[in-house]
Amino acid sequence: xxxxxxxxxxxxxxxxxxxxxxxLLGCLVKVLLWVASALLYFGSEQAARLLGSPxxxxxxxxxxxxxxxxxxxxxxxxxxxxxxASHGNFFNIKFVNSAWGWTCTxxxxxxxxxxxxxxxxIAVTARHxxxxxxxxxxxxxxGRAFLLIEDLTGSCFEPLPQGLLLHELPxxxxxxxxxxxxRGYTVSSHTFLLxxxxxxxxxxxxxxxxxxxxxLPASAPLRLVFLLNVxxxxxxxxxxxxxxIYFHQYTHKxxxxxxGTFAWYxxxxxxxxQPWSPGSPGHGLFPHPHSSRKHT
Numbered sequence: 001x002x003x004x005x006x007x008x009x010x011x012x013x014x015x016x017x018x019x020x021x022x023x024l025l026g027c028l029v030k031v032l033l034w035v036a037s038a039l040l041y042f043g044s045e046q047a048a049r050l051l052g053s054p055x056x057x058x059x060x061x062x063x064x065x066x067x068x069x070x071x072x073x074x075x076x077x078x079x080x081x082x083x084x085a086s087h088g089n090f091f092n093i094k095f096v097n098s099a100w101g102w103t104c105t106x107x108x109x110x111x112x113x114x115x116x117x118x119x120x121x122i123a124v125t126a127r128h129x130x131x132x133x134x135x136x137x138x139x140x141x142x143g144r145a146f147l148l149i150e151d152l153t154g155s156c157f158e159p160l161p162q163g164l165l166l167h168e169l170p171x172x173x174x175x176x177x178x179x180x181x182x183r184g185y186t187v188s189s190h191t192f193l194l195x196x197x198x199x200x201x202x203x204x205x206x207x208x209x210x211x212x213x214x215x216l217p218a219s220a221p222l223r224l225v226f227l228l229n230v231x232x233x234x235x236x237x238x239x240x241x242x243x244x245i246y247f248h249q250y251t252h253k254x255x256x257x258x259x260g261t262f263a264w265y266x267x268x269x270x271x272x273x274q275p276w277s278p279g280s281p282g283h284g285l286f287p288h289p290h291s292s293r294k295h296t
Contacts, residue, residue, distance in 0.1 A: 040220055047205075047230045048209040048226070052207075052210065064237075064261075067244060068253060069254065071244035074241075078245060084242040084246060091239055091242075096194070096239055099193050099239075100136065102232060103135075103197045103201060103232070104132050106225070107200070107201055110208075111131075115285060117217055118216050118286065127278055131267075131278045142263065150184035150187075151172050151182075154182045154185075155184070156175035156182055157182075158180045158181070159180075186248075188252045188255070190256070191243055191244065191248065191253045191256035192256035194236050194240040194243060194260075196260035196264060198236050198237060200268070201233045202233065208226050211286075
């Protein structure tokens with residue numbers, strides 16, 4: 001009779017070692033997943049607690065004002081050749097110039113999940129998402145208003161080796177068509193947009209603390225989306241600081257931030273509290289403490 005191949009002692013030991021390595025790797029993956037889950041839970045809980053504090057939100061408004069008013073003083077104490085001092089740096093091109101798109105993408109996903117999981121109603125979810133539509137309209141309208149201000153206050157100049165030669169061309173279009181430069185009062189649209197996005201995201205993300213307090217479903221994906229919004233909010237704060245340090249004139253930055261704050265106040269601070277508005281963040285999502293009591 002023919003005998004099958006006999007496994008040697010070395011081959012059997014090799015298979016046993018491989019099995020032990022696979023088991024070890026499996027345990028390591030489980031530990032890493034547990035650590036990641038614990039960090040996700042802890043980080044989201046702490047961030048929600050901070051953003052949900054009314055006192056800290058008021059301090060945050062003071063922080064933004066301090067950044068815009070006193071931040072330009074840091075230009076005398078920083079390296080002017082750093083990457084953030086260039087208009088063409090990666091963050092300026094990929095994030096600041098598209099700040100509203102990033103904000104809508106991240107914040108829209110967060111609002112969608114929170115509102116729908118809390119209410120299971122498409123109409124309520126659409127109403128809360130309409131705040132982002134209003135924000136987009138504010139951004140577009142402010143951009144057009146800033147261009148109009150620059151047109152009304154500007155003049156046409158021709159750059160020469162000796163300096164600038166003033167031309168009597170009446171508007172920006174004819175000035176640029178002639179190959180000259182149009183210079184007027186330029187409100188910093190980047191400062192406006194970053195300030196508005198910071199205030200808006202802080203207001204929207206603050207709802208998560210109340211969401212968790214009501215014991216609503218908070219799965220890992222929702223917590224991850226929330227933390228991504230927190231990270232984006234931190235990035236906007238950093239890029240706002242870089243903007244006020246390295247770019248634009250002082251009054252242009254202050255006016256831009258003031259307009260952004262005023263736009264936030266007109267919407268989140270005033271209009272959204274009216275019944276004919278998209279509603280303030282968290283409105284209608286959570287039951288009132290006495291709503292379940294029966295009146296006798």
